Amino acid sequence: MxxxxxxxxxxxxxxxxxxxxxxxxxxxxxxxxxxxxxxxxxxxxxxxxxxxxxxxxxxxxxxxxxxxxxxxxxxxxxxxxxxxxxxxxxxxxxxxxxxxxxxxxxxxxxxxxxxxxxxxxxxxxxxxxxxxxxxxxxxxxxxxxxxxxxxxxxxxxxxxxxxxxxxxxSSLDDSRLAGGFAEAVKFGAVLSGAYLALLERDAEALLARVPVALDAIIEDALELKTRLLLRDLNDEGEQELLLFGHTLAGALEVLLFPEGPTHGEAVAIGISFAGHLAAVSGFADPLTGERLRELLRRFGLPTALPPVSAERVVAAMRYDKKVRDGRARFVLVRRPGWAEICDRIEPAAVLEALRRTQEEPLAPVRSVSAAFHPSPSKVVG
Ligand SMILES: NC(=O)c1ccc[n+]([C@@H]2O[C@H](COP(=O)([O-])OP(=O)(O)OC[C@H]3O[C@@H](n4cnc5c(N)ncnc54)[C@H](O)[C@@H]3O)[C@@H](O)[C@H]2O)c1
Ligand SMILES: [Zn+2]
CATH class of the missing domain: 3.40.50.1970 (Rossmann fold)
Known part of the structure; x- marks a missing residue:
């Protein structure tokens, strides 16, 4: 243990x-x-x-x-x-x-x-x-x-x-389990390219709930999070990076409550948007965002913005905890394992990223192969 x-x-x-x-x-x-x-x-x-x-x-x-x-x-x-x-x-x-x-x-x-x-x-x-x-x-x-x-x-x-x-x-339904994968993808995107690669390699096994695969991604996520906590125990700096995807997620949860996405689903849509925003702003290669969206879709998570007006979304994002002196701040990923807080994003870029998120394909129907049994290895710790 x-x-x-x-x-x-x-x-x-x-x-x-x-x-x-x-x-x-x-x-x-x-x-x-x-x-x-x-x-x-x-x-x-x-x-x-x-x-x-x-x-x-x-x-x-x-x-x-x-x-x-x-x-x-x-x-x-x-x-x-x-x-x-x-x-x-x-x-x-x-x-x-x-x-x-x-x-x-x-x-x-x-x-x-x-x-x-x-x-x-x-x-x-x-x-x-x-x-x-x-x-x-x-x-x-x-x-x-x-x-x-x-x-x-x-x-x-x-x-x-x-x-x-x-x-x-074992008693959790598939969609609730998937919500956890959204936060796991966040850890990979922000803190560790190796962890992201592990999620990509084992996605089928994770969906099939193969114990050795699930145990590994839980232990590795906890290791990544605790290492970050040791650097910023009181949430005064680097921990903000864990709010990747959460700017839009929080806005959607508030705007669409109680029928809207679950927290994990909202985070998946938020990560999808953050990838587009990084690409539109010239911060990251568009392929980085697409890689994250592809993995989220494999986990059966949504990447498309639900039908809600961009103006309402932008207004709701003003209540985000990362706002400083009225200025919006976004966590953007340059490449897996490398994220930064960006506070100079043009409003036009936000609108364009929302438009691209609206045009994402709707959530896929997931098919799970229970026969898939890989042998995951630890990537950290
Ligand atoms: N404090 C933090 O650092 C932090 C980080 C991430 C998320 N959050 C918060 O976590 C919340 C989302 O958590 P969640 O996704 O666990 O949702 P949740 O707590 O609403 O649980 C989802 C559903 O699963 C049921 N459930 C719980 N355990 C079960 C089990 N073992 N088997 C069957 N059903 C089970 C619950 O009763 C509930 O209906 C959000 O409010 C979010 O803001 C907090
Ligand atoms: Zn969260």
Missing amino acids: PLIHSELPSRIHVGRRLVARVGELLRADGHRGNRAVVLSGQSARRLYGNAVVSSLRGAGYQVTTLPLPSGEGAKDLAVAARIFQELAARRVDRSAVLIGLGGGVVTDLAGYVAANYLRGLSLAQVPTTLLAQVDASVGGKCALNVAPGKNNVGAIHHPCTVVVDPDTL
Whole structure:
């Protein structure tokens, strides 16, 4: 069972069947209190709640479980306020550990609550979607949505323990699994050409959920993200690069909520757009963007802008967190593994890139070959 980078404030455990060992891992990581509060989404609670709760009891915890509503709409101040009230009513004190069990919505909400309740509780994350396992559960960023923004009210609160169990992905439907591949493509584009090449080589195996392939891309993504975190733990610089594709993604999520794309799908469309923007602005070879779009399409992810006017999209992108002094800033990729923040992009280039994204082919129907069994190798670590 790999434990990645002990210099981080979080200890990250990756391995199969670890959901049944959460209590033991918390103790091994030094948590001493005797109270655990599990915040979980509906699916994760139904599928993995019992295993987590039994392991906590087995490690001597008194356990409280609090159900959360599902969906992006749960990342809401009113939902957080209800959890604060529940915690206070149950006299949860600062010796407790709060555990987020679920996808990125749950890990963000759990992080926000842990950061703010009594000015900070210990936090553990048990992510159960690929997107949350490779990205949302690690790094301490946690945010809620306050209209008209997205992820615009939050904190940085590092979990003491993160338990990533790839077995939990077996219950995820294909489209939700694909959302995690969008963030994985982001890591390859921004941080490592070798990781991108691994995704390209193993795309079929990943779609077929071959365990050795999935485990490798999860471990390597966590390695890439933790290396970045060690350089910018408090999100004051380089971490912004992980917002590649997220300028347009955030705008689409806000404009089209609740029928619009999921976060992972919106990120895929955002990466598609960012590739066009880099090409239109002369920042990168058009082939770089096309390579990313091709891989996203292989994962069954959308690369075309949904029907929404460019003017509305541009207006919504003004709420992006990267905006400084009113100036839009975009993460652009020059070549896989090399990204920069660009703040001198002409409005005409943005409109042309949106037009090209609108003309992208519609999402393909995916065919998966379950018989494909490659032997992936680690690219980092
Ligand atoms: N804090 C960060 O650094 C960070 C990074 C990336 C994304 N995010 C956030 O993550 C969120 C998206 O996360 P997501 O894609 O995991 O969506 P999600 O949390 O909404 O989960 C997707 C769906 O899958 C269900 N589910 C969860 N685990 C399951 C399982 N094992 N089996 C079956 N169903 C399961 C959930 O109940 C939900 O209906 C967004 O709000 C995004 O802003 C945060
Ligand atoms: Zn994201």
